[in-house]
Amino acid sequence: MAEQQPAITLERVCKSFGTNHVLRDVSLVLPAGKILVVLGPSGTGKSVLLRCLVGLMKPDSGRIFVEGQDITALDERRSADREQMFALRRKFGMLFQDGALFDDMCVGDNVAFPLRQHEKMSEKAIAARVDEYLCAVGLAGVQRKMPSELSGGMRKRVAFARAIALRPKIVLCDEPSSGLDPVMSATLDELILDLHRKFGMTFVVISHDTAEARTIADYIGLLYKGELQEYGPKEQVLRSSRRAINQFFDRSTDGPIQVL
């Protein structure tokens, strides 16, 4: 049997804005079906990395492969490439930092939104899919509620249901636990592990939270000043003697990572 392609491969990816060199020679290979947590202080390029991954931003140099396809070779000005880029984006589900629910739509319509936009499904099939995914995130029966009636944790769950409604191969989560208390964050980590077990997709989770990385990660990357300081399977990274990784996990002010 042919070996499965890695979900994501980055080869020496660089991205600058003027003299601000945000990503510097970032390389990694993430096997399919694994959970990667990318840690790093604020402003270090984590969100830029996510945008490059889904083709919303083009690196200045280097290559990005998604399931073996070189997405940096696509040029959206060409119609054939544009179609490939749309197909590529369909492989991704995206969970935004603030959940980004439509406040004027009920929960059911929020989850149904990507299905109505991108799938030719009957309303009956859409309703069944919405039920299935709300159930998967532990929120059966809230279809008719409005987002304003939900707690922060519940809103995140709805956002998760919407992010996976199109059955993506790769789920990108931009700081899923931001704004949540520690107990709610832990519940959300359990949800990620649960969805991963149920559906087996690859996750890339951007986070500041080392506890989250210890709990959910198969792979950990530490991005600092645009460089991947450390990357590999969790056990290997946690054993690392690199000062930046120890400083981050020990929550120390003493080390190469400077906040000012």
Ligand SMILES: Nc1ncnc2c1ncn2[C@@H]1O[C@H](COP(=O)(O)OP(=O)(O)OP(=O)(O)O)[C@@H](O)[C@H]1O
């Ligand atoms: N479109 C853009 N144009 C110019 N500069 C940008 C653009 N997008 C990001 N940057 C710059 O890139 C750098 C990294 O930003 P990014 O949002 O990736 O950081 P981050 O690690 O996600 O931070 P945080 O954890 O605070 O969300 C910042 O200096 C930011 O100002």
